Amino acid sequence: MRVEVLAVGTELLLGQIVNGNAAAIGQRLAGAGLDHFHQVVVGDNLGRIKAALQQAVARSDAVIVTGGLGPTQDDLTREALCAAAGVEMAYSEEMATHLRDLWARRRGREMPASNLRQAEHPEGAVFLPNARGTAPGLRLRAGEAWVFALPGVPQEMLPMLEEQVIPFLVAEAGEGGVLLSRLIRCWGESESGIAERLGDLYESSANPTVAFLASAGEIKVRLTARAATVEAAAALLDPMEAEVRRRLGHWVFAVGQETIEQIVLRLCRERGWHLGTAESATGGMVAERLTSVPGSSEVFLGGVVAYSPALKAALLGVPPALITEQGIVSEAVALAMAEGGAACLGADVVVAVTGSAGPDPGGAPVGTMVVAVRTPEGAWARTVHMPPDRERARTLTSTAALQAVRRCLVGEEW
Amino acid sequence: MRVEVLAVGTELLLGQIVNGNAAAIGQRLAGAGLDHFHQVVVGDNLGRIKAALQQAVARSDAVIVTGGLGPTQDDLTREALCAAAGVEMAYSEEMATHLRDLWARRRGREMPASNLRQAEHPEGAVFLPNARGTAPGLRLRAGEAWVFALPGVPQEMLPMLEEQVIPFLVAEAGEGGVLLSRLIRCWGESESGIAERLGDLYESSANPTVAFLASAGEIKVRLTARAATVEAAAALLDPMEAEVRRRLGHWVFAVGQETIEQIVLRLCRERGWHLGTAESATGGMVAERLTSVPGSSEVFLGGVVAYSPALKAALLGVPPALITEQGIVSEAVALAMAEGGAACLGADVVVAVTGSAGPDPGGAPVGTMVVAVRTPEGAWARTVHMPPDRERARTLTSTAALQAVRRCLVGEEW
Numbered sequence: 078m079r080v081e082v083l084a085v086g087t088e089l090l091l092g093q094i095v096n097g098n099a100a101a102i103g104q105r106l107a108g109a110g111l112d113h114f115h116q117v118v119v120g121d122n123l124g125r126i127k128a129a130l131q132q133a134v135a136r137s138d139a140v141i142v143t144g145g146l147g148p149t150q151d152d153l154t155r156e157a158l159c160a161a162a163g164v165e166m167a168y169s170e171e172m173a174t175h176l177r178d179l180w181a182r183r184r185g186r187e188m189p190a191s192n193l194r195q196a197e198h199p200e201g202a203v204f205l206p207n208a209r210g211t212a213p214g215l216r217l218r219a220g221e222a223w224v225f226a227l228p229g230v231p232q233e234m235l236p237m238l239e240e241q242v243i244p245f246l247v248a249e250a251g252e253g254g255v256l257l258s259r260l261i262r263c264w265g266e267s268e269s270g271i272a273e274r275l276g277d278l279y280e281s282s283a284n285p286t287v288a289f290l291a292s293a294g295e296i297k298v299r300l301t302a303r304a305a306t307v308e309a310a311a312a313l314l315d316p317m318e319a320e321v322r323r324r325l326g327h328w329v330f331a332v333g334q335e336t337i338e339q340i341v342l343r344l345c346r347e348r349g350w351h352l353g354t355a356e357s358a359t360g361g362m363v364a365e366r367l368t369s370v371p372g373s374s375e376v377f378l379g380g381v382v383a384y385s386p387a388l389k390a391a392l393l394g395v396p397p398a399l400i401t402e403q404g405i406v407s408e409a410v411a412l413a414m415a416e417g418g419a420a421c422l423g424a425d426v427v428v429a430v431t432g433s434a435g436p437d438p439g440g441a442p443v444g445t446m447v448v449a450v451r452t453p454e455g456a457w458a459r460t461v462h463m464p465p466d467r468e469r470a471r472t473l474t475s476t477a478a479l480q481a482v483r484r485c486l487v488g489e490e491w
Numbered sequence: 492m493r494v495e496v497l498a499v500g501t502e503l504l505l506g507q508i509v510n511g512n513a514a515a516i517g518q519r520l521a522g523a524g525l526d527h528f529h530q531v532v533v534g535d536n537l538g539r540i541k542a543a544l545q546q547a548v549a550r551s552d553a554v555i556v557t558g559g560l561g562p563t564q565d566d567l568t569r570e571a572l573c574a575a576a577g578v579e580m581a582y583s584e585e586m587a588t589h590l591r592d593l594w595a596r597r598r599g600r601e602m603p604a605s606n607l608r609q610a611e612h613p614e615g616a617v618f619l620p621n622a623r624g625t626a627p628g629l630r631l632r633a634g635e636a637w638v639f640a641l642p643g644v645p646q647e648m649l650p651m652l653e654e655q656v657i658p659f660l661v662a663e664a665g666e667g668g669v670l671l672s673r674l675i676r677c678w679g680e681s682e683s684g685i686a687e688r689l690g691d692l693y694e695s696s697a698n699p700t701v702a703f704l705a706s707a708g709e710i711k712v713r714l715t716a717r718a719a720t721v722e723a724a725a726a727l728l729d730p731m732e733a734e735v736r737r738r739l740g741h742w743v744f745a746v747g748q749e750t751i752e753q754i755v756l757r758l759c760r761e762r763g764w765h766l767g768t769a770e771s772a773t774g775g776m777v778a779e780r781l782t783s784v785p786g787s788s789e790v791f792l793g794g795v796v797a798y799s800p801a802l803k804a805a806l807l808g809v810p811p812a813l814i815t816e817q818g819i820v821s822e823a824v825a826l827a828m829a830e831g832g833a834a835c836l837g838a839d840v841v842v843a844v845t846g847s848a849g850p851d852p853g854g855a856p857v858g859t860m861v862v863a864v865r866t867p868e869g870a871w872a873r874t875v876h877m878p879p880d881r882e883r884a885r886t887l888t889s890t891a892a893l894q895a896v897r898r899c900l901v902g903e904e905w
Contacts, residue, residue, distance in 0.1 A: 087702055088702070088704045088713070089513075089514070089517070089530070090517050090521075090527050090528065090530065091517050091518065091521045091527075091672070091713075092513075092514035092515060092516070092517030092518030092519075092521065093514075093518075093704065093711075093713070094514070094704075094706070095509055095510070095511050095513075095514040096509070096510055096513065096514070096530075097509050099503075099506075099509075099510065099532070100503070100506035100507075100508070100509040100510070101506060102506070103503070103504050103505050103506030104505065104506030104507075105506075107504075107505045107506065113504050113505075114504065114533065114534060114536070114539055115531070115532070115533060115539070115543075116503070116504065116510075116531070116532035117529070117530070117531050117532075118513070118529070118530035118531075119528065119529060120528060121702070122528070125528055125529070129529075147682060147683070147703075147705070148682065148683035148686065149682060149683065149686035149693070149703050150686065150690060150693050150694060151693065151702055151703065183858075183876070183878050183879075184681075184876070185876055188683075189681065189683045189684050189687050190687070191683045191686060191687050191690075192683045208880075209878065209880050209883060230705070230706075232880075232882070232883060288505070289507070354775075354796070356775075359779075359782075360775075360778050360779050360781070360782025360783070360787075361768075361770075361774075361775030361776065361777075361778030361779040361782065361794060361796065362775065362779045363775075364774050364775030364796045364798075365773075365774050365775040365776045365779050367774070368773075368774025368775065368796070368798060368885075369774070369881070369882060369885070371849070371850050371851075371881055372851075373774075373798075374798055374799065377798055378798055378799045378801070378802055379795065379796045379797050379798040379799055379802040379806070380775060380795075380796040380798075381793065381794075381795060381796070381806075382768070382775065382778045382782070382793045382794040382795070382796070383793045384778075384782060384787075384788055384791055384792060384793040384794075385788065385792045385793055387792070387837070388792055388793040388836065388837075391837070392793070392795075392806075392835070392836075421806070422802065422806075423801070423802075423805070435785070436785050437785075437786075467783070467785055468783060471782075471783070
């Protein structure tokens with residue numbers, strides 16, 4: 078089953094946004110064992126969308142189109158689909174009613190008339206529900222290929238891809254059996270360092286396959302097995318997982334979909350401890366990541382973003398003399414922030430971050446970050462060196478802070 | 492002059508990296524007034540690279556190929572170029588010597604023999620020097636088109652593009668014209684609502700063109716003009732910008748690249764006011780967005796993430812009786828959080844957020860959010876209804892909070 082991705086949008090050609098959708102779809106296709114040989118981008122131009130669709134339909138078994146489904150005049154994907162499939166445009170009164178309801182319910186106002194374009198569809202196409210936006214997706218047959226049209230907004234597109242497109246394609250591929258993936262999540266070593274330790278498995282193992290993926294400081298090792306049943310696929314994965322864990326040791330922090338945020342909250346809940354944050358350089362990112370988890374309010378009490386030195390003293394009780402003596406980017410200050418946070422927030426576990434995110438050095442070379450953790454059992458601090466890029470340094474440090482909490486809670490050397 | 496981008500690399504198809512090169516090249520081409528209608532990605536497969544190159548050469552005046560120039564067996568761009576141009580592979584003893592020198596000088600060791608592949612080139616091709624890596628680029632004529640092959644590493648590719656490719660293409664194009672874009676950024680109205688008000692401009696205006704783009708609750712209207720000089724293009728944009736502003740009124744919050752975070756910080760700085768945050772439902776996201784701006788520490792003092800009701804009382808001084816009477820998701824509580832935040836943080840301007848992000852309703856229907864702003868000149872609160880999706884509701888609310896600060900600071904009705 079060859080699947081091709083066609084992204085529609087002049088903003089992609091102008092470089093105003095990066096085609097992250099194509100990468101995200103590529104990851105999902107690889108995970109599902111579907112072949113993926115071409116990605117194409119064209120602008121909001123009917124002739125070029127049509128031509129790209131016709132070529133894709135001719136050389137692939139399925140085409141995933143992203144973008145061009147909005148309500149405006151430059152959303153032309155529906156028209157191009159009609160041309161590629163050789164059908165007329167139809168109109169769904171049912172979808173129109175659904176869209177009007179959505180507007181009334183979610184936005185509390187009447188739908189602009191132009192949004193009725195989203196009730197149009199090529200004859201014979203099936204609407205794909207969009208739980209996070211108004212633009213429905215479409216599935217239709219064009220020549221010998223399946224064509225899926227999904228919205229360009231990633232938050233809307235990805236759930237539709239995962240829940241409605243990939244399972245359909247895997248069933249169509251019909252190779253029988255199941256494809257089972259397992260994610261082994263690592264932190265604390267580079268992608269090349271991990272790849273080196275697993276290089277022979279990557280080269281030689283065909284079932285399960287071994288693949289690597291790096292994002293935001295975390296390295297994911299993905300094992301994928303194909304077998305007649307879920308049980309048989311799991312039996313192929315088990316020894317490979319054991320071997321990978323043996324080689325990577327304490328770099329492995331999780332297997333599966335549980336995120337580091339979820340792990341930290343679960344570990345605190347298991348101990349009956351409440352959690353808080355005391356952040357400077359990360360500016361609220363650690364708190365934001367923790368509160369992105371539904372139900373986090375059971376464990377997470379709150380945090381202080383003490384961005385100015387004065388607030389580190391006023392809210393967290395960091396002695397100004399300590400700041401003067403040790404510097405604001407120091408383990409002593411980070412530890413004082415964590416202890417002060419525990420007092421101020423009434424929390425059992427507090428993670429504190431101070432550092433220099435740049436571009437101007439704030440008392441330490443740009444990229445120098447200090448993380449401290451206090452629990453009822455002790456307090457620990459560590460200095461880490463991040464790339465001198467503000468956003469990367471902040472993101473990687475927020476991950477380092479969450480990993481530090483996990484290690485302190487499970488009693489791992491840190 | 493139509494320029495096409497062809498990216499080579501299986502890691503792009505697997506989604507292990509995002510095709511940021513294509514976006515970066517697209518930006519440079521637009522800036523130089525060169526047309527750019529297609530971007531294609533293929534993996535490290537000779538047949539598919541050849542086919543993509545042949546198609547690109549047939550429909551475009553120039554093709555920029557990225558990737559596949561490394562020393563390993565799966566770097567196949569050179570071979571594909573020979574096929575597309577119908578020439579044999581040649582070998583440059585001069586380049587081989589240069590590469591050996593580079594290795595000795597930069598890495599202090601002997602070059603692996605496999606790197607001699609980088610001294611190979613299609614007959615008639617010109618080497619393009621690479622100041623930041625070992626893989627030289629190539630320029631050659633294939634059919635009626637110019638083909639440029641550049642390394643895939645962005646830090647090597649971009650300087651070569653800017654210094655060697657774009658100037659060559661602009662000279663070849665010989666039109667001497669420029670393409671100038673202007674982004675008009677809107678908030679507070681849907682994409683379709685804005686498109687309806689600008690529909691006739693979109694339909695009828697060819698120069699400048701009008702386009703729409705939605706992301707994270709913000710709608711961008713992009714005007715693009717083509718003219719002989721930057722001044723002439725600006726003169727085409729000015730009346731169109733004025734007309735768009737006239738029609739969209741206070742929905743327009745900025746023109747250009749300045750983000751809402753930067754605008755809020757600038758407005759505070761201009762008034763000599765310091766800024767703080769008091770967040771519940773957004774969990775630190777507003778603080779995190781503000782501190783993503785370099786230099787934010789001049790204006791932003793810090794924030795409180797008062798996630799638990801107890802902390803709203805303890806840190807922000809919200810009277811528990813108020814919470815009981817009005818509910819935790821209420822304008823009265825949000826206003827009390829903003830006032831309490833000003834006292835606790837020593838800030839002049841404080842934005843407060845409370846709400847129910849879900850999945851469980853926390854005293855109000857999921858998606859109900861309240862934003863309050865206090866400045867030395869007054870205090871305002873407003874309830875907004877967001878989609879019942881936790882991450883979308885939080886992201887959109889953080890934008891709403893920043894927009895609210897802007898409106899209060901410029902004295903716009905909110």
